[in-house]
Amino acid sequence: MIRSEVLRDIAPVICEHLVVCNIGLPSQELHMIDDQPTNFYMLGTMGLSSSIGFGLALAQDKKVISIDGDGSVLTNLGTLPTIANNVADNYILLIIDNGSYGSTGDQPTYAGKKTSLAAVARACGCENVVECQAEDTKAALEAALAGDRMTIIVSKCESGNITVPVITLDPVVIRDRFMKQVRA
């Protein structure tokens, strides 16, 4: 499975929750597969999906899922100690780890080589880290949503992209409709 297939698989599970989605192809794919006002699409700022989602989880009680990538987490590795040391049990970080920088041409990341992001997360103090194969991501996400424990999921999938249009929604519209769902 490639990332877009993982997103298609989990779309029915995440559609009623607050989702912060990573910049580039992940947001474009999620937007194409199942656009929801509960999705916050990142149009810029590589690396901060986990931070934005985590700040949101700390500020209110609804469950929040950050969809991130291995390359983006490597860009902002400092996020993992912050998450580990300020536990929010309404927070799920889903790292779709395809071992490559998908949006920029599938250059390999170190997560696809020697570096295990699950091991890094555990070493940073995250207590509930699940590594799964792409096919099992939906089940892992359902289990995390059913529990009331902060969870980091590292979903190992294949590298590869589909053709998707860019998101033309105005950023303020994305933010406004998202905040209305946060308050709803």
Added chain:
Amino acid sequence: MSINQKIVTDLVANRVEFVTTVPCKQLAGVIDEIEACPDIHHVPANKEDEGIGLCAGAFMGGKRPAIIMQNTALGVTFNTIATLTQFYRMPLPMLISYRGELGEPVACQVEMALHTKALLNQLHIPTYHFHNREDLRELDAILKHSFMCNKPVAVLTDATFWKGN
């Protein structure tokens, strides 16, 4: 009331409930005050752009945010300020220690001080420079300004200002 207490009082009066910090020697006292304040959720960040991401999330979660950081780290924040805070129209008071100004003991700090105001100006971030203790009177209005216009606003606090504590 000390400078540190006055800053935290103004933050609380403006309903700032979420503050992320990356430390600086000049900011040690105000960070302690924030950590001790029951009305503020303090989340230390490892890097300033990470902190601004946390602030963006907290804002969308209904909490007014602020970041406390050092001017030498401005460079790592610019992409985040431009493509997140400004692009999505979010408020962000930035209380920044202005290292490298008069009284600075570390020569290297002067190098970023030379660029600080020009860089903030280039990013169209309204910038206020606190040099004397009395300048603190404007903090309340500066906070209100950031939340009124949904823009990042910078407050540069130099060594002379902190000596007035």
